Amino acid sequence: MSDIHSEKILILDFGSQYTQLIARRVRESHVYCELHPYDMGLEEIKAFGAKGIILSGGPKSVYDEGAPAIEEELFELGIPVLGICYGMQLMSRHFGGEVIAAGKREYGHAELQSVGTPGPLFDGFFADGKSPVWMSHGDHVEKMPEGFEMIAKTANAPVCGIQNVARNLYGVQFHPEVNHTPRGDALINTFVRKICGCSGSWTPGQIIEDAVARIKEQVGSDQVILGLSGGVDSSVAAALIHKAIGDQLHCVFVDNGLLRLDEGDQVMATFASNMGVKVTRVNAQQRFYDALAGETDPEKKRKIIGNLFVDIFEEESNKLKDAKWLAQGTIYPDVIESAGAKTGKAHNIKSHHNVGGLPDYMKLQLLEPLRELFKDEVRTVGEELGLPHQMVWRHPFPGPGLGVRILGEVKEEYCEILRRADAIYIEELYESGHYHKISQAFAVFLPVKSVGVMGDGRTYEYVVALRAVETKDFMTAGWYPMPYADLARISNRIINEVKGINRVTYDISSKPPATIEWE
Ligand SMILES: Nc1ncnc2c1ncn2[C@@H]1O[C@H](COP(=O)(O)OP(=O)(O)OP(=O)(O)O)[C@@H](O)[C@H]1O
Ligand SMILES: O=c1[nH]c(=O)c2[nH+]cn([C@@H]3O[C@H](COP(=O)(O)O)[C@@H](O)[C@H]3O)c2[nH]1
Ligand SMILES: NC(=O)CC[C@H](N)C(=O)O
C-alpha cells in the first residue's frame, strides 16, 4: 500500500477568511494537507511530519498585545515555511524586521513589482517584472528581517515578498490562495512541489487505493451499515466501502416522504441494480408525516425529522447481526466546521442534520472514509469509481429534504405539489444548460393562496418560489441571474402542469442576509 500521507503540508490558521482556500490550492497540486490552529504545540508539529508549513493570514496585527504567535522554534526545524500576509509579518518580526500600521492600506487588486532576481518561489510569476495580485492588509513590513532578501513590492507597500533561500523561508504580503491572484495557484504549486519537494501523490486513483486498504484493515470481517441518501457524499462513501468490503456493507435508504420526484426508485435502481450494493429501503413516509403533523416551527421540524432518522437507523441496525460500524459521508468541510462550532462562538442559525448523530446506546463505531476530502475531490473520486455522472454532479440536497422547503406545516398534499413543480424546474435547468452553472436550485412551497384566472375561471391556489444560487462554499451565496426567457418558460410549465399552483415567483435574495434554504 502506498502511503499517500507520507507527503503532507501543514497549514497553521491565524483566523484568515481564506485559510480553507489555501488548503484547496495545496490539494489541487495533488498534495495532502491539513489545517490546524496556530497554537499547535511544537511537539505536535514535529510529530505531524510536514514537508512544508504555510502560515495563513489573520485579522490581528502582529504588534498587538496578545496577538496570535507561533512556537519560535518553528523556523529552526529545517522545514520550508511560506508565510502569507499575517504569516509573512510574523516571520519578518521573528527575524528582527519591523511591521507597522501602513499609511496606505491595500484591499483588493494591486500590481506586484519584481525586485532583484525573482528566486525559486516566484519562478514564472512575473511578466515584464509585474504580476496582478490580491491584497487585504492594513499593516506592512517596513524594515526587512535579517538574512532575507526583498523580492517584491507594490506602489503602496515597500515589502511584499521576502525570501531566505538557504533556509527555505518565504513570505508574501498578497494572497496567492484567492482566485483574484491569477498566478497564485502556480505559486502555491511551486512552493509545495518544488520547494517542499512533494511529488504529488494525492491523486484520485491513489486516494481510492489508500482508502480501500484502510477500510479493509479497520473493518476486518465485521458488518457495516450506511445511511444512503442518494446524495453525493453518502453515494461516494457507499461505492468506496463496497469496493473495499463488498457484501459486508449494508445500506439503509430511508424514504421519509420528503424526497424529490421518483428519487426513491432512482436511488434503489442505481445502487441495487447497477452497482450490486445491498440496499434496504425503509418506507417511512407516513411516520414522518404523522410526526410532523401540526408543527410549524422550523427548528422543531428539523429536530423531529432528525430524531426520527436516528430511531429508524437504530431499528435497522438492531435487525442486522454483527453490525459494528456505522459509515457516514462526512467530508472535510464538515470536520472543519464542527471544530469551529465546538468553540461555541457562532450563532446557531439552523440545526443542520446529519443522520447518525449517534446516540450513546447505539454502540457502533464510525467509519468515515471521506473525512479528509473536499467536495470536489469527493466528486472526482466518485467519477473514478464509476458512479453515474448525474449522481456525482447533483446539487446538494439537505437531509430534512422537502421538510424545510414547505414553509410551516408539512402535509403530504403539499409534498406532492412541490415534487412536481421542482421536477419541472430541474428538468428545464438541465435542458437549458443552466444546471451545471448553478450551485443549487430548487422550488419552495408557500402555503398561501392567491387569486388567478385560468380558462376564464377564477382560481384560488398556492404559490411556488424558485431558488437558484451560485456559491463556492455554501457559506455565502448570490442568486443566479436566470434569463427572463427561461423563467417565463419554467413558470408557464409549472402553472399549466401542476394542479394546485397558480403563481410562481423567483427568489432574488443573497446569503447573507437570507439563507439558501427557506427554513
Ligand atoms: N433519506 C436518507 N436515508 C438514509 N440516509 C440519509 C438520508 N438522507 C440523509 N442521509 C444521511 O445523512 C447524511 C448527510 O446528508 P447530506 O445531505 O449532508 O449528504 P449527502 O446526502 O450524502 O450528500 P449531498 O450533500 O450531496 O446531499 C448522508 O450522508 C446520509 O448518510
Ligand atoms: O445535510 C443537510 N442537512 C440540513 O439540515 C441542511 N440544511 C441546509 N442544508 C444545506 O446546507 C447549505 C446551506 O444552507 P442554508 O444557507 O440554508 O443554511 C445548502 O446547500 C442547504 O441545502 C442542509 N444540509
Ligand atoms: N490578511 C491579513 O493577514 C492581514 C494581516 C494584518 N491584520 C494586516 O492588516 O496587515
Ligand SMILES: [Mg+2]
Ligand atoms: Mg443530501
